[in-house]
Amino acid sequence: MKIGIISDTHIKKNTSNLAALLNTHFKEVDLIIHAGDYISADAIEILKDYKNFVGVWGNVDESEIKTLINENEIITIDGYKIGIFHGHGTGSSTFDRAYDRFKEDKVDIIIFGHSHQPLAKTKNGVLILNPGSLTRKRRERWFSYIILELHEGSFDLQFRFFS
Numbered sequence: 001m002k003i004g005i006i007s008d009t010h011i012k013k014n015t016s017n018l019a020a021l022l023n024t025h026f027k028e029v030d031l032i033i034h035a036g037d038y039i040s041a042d043a044i045e046i047l048k049d050y051k052n053f054v055g056v057w058g059n060v061d062e063s064e065i066k067t068l069i070n071e072n073e074i075i076t077i078d079g080y081k082i083g084i085f086h087g088h089g090t091g092s093s094t095f096d097r098a099y100d101r102f103k104e105d106k107v108d109i110i111i112f113g114h115s116h117q118p119l120a121k122t123k124n125g126v127l128i129l130n131p132g133s134l135t136r137k138r139r140e141r142w143f144s145y146i147i148l149e150l151h152e153g154s155f156d157l158q159f160r161f162f163s
Helices: 015-025 041-050 094-101
Strands: 002-006 031-034 052-055 072-077 080-085 109-111 119-123 126-130 143-151 154-162
Touching (some): 015 041, 031 041, 094 119
Antiparallel strands (some): 119 126, 143 154
């Protein structure tokens, strides 16, 4: 299973930009996971129409989006239990909030966003991933996303960066 992982797209009006990015970077994936902060519900519809899609809402997503998707999700793919949460909240770091959200769920992988900073790190045997942002890099040099290919007993992880 090949998964495209994105977050923090912050699409307000021009949803055609998201569609173009999907067509450019995600043709080979089986599933897209979005870790929140869409802003426009149209972005969710574009993702659903493009590929299989799982997503959670983020701190800037309004009530319309919150009626379409959950605040966090746990999915199982090819034997990997994956927790997805945007990472918003107070206290501690975004990384720790994401980890703490699934601490009792015995997940293998946690996917979060919020910081717009790409990251791959482990904590207590859990792989924790932040894809950065596909469309809003903030202070980062490049836009970024992750391609995660799951196999039984192993996986391949690639960060992809572009300007």
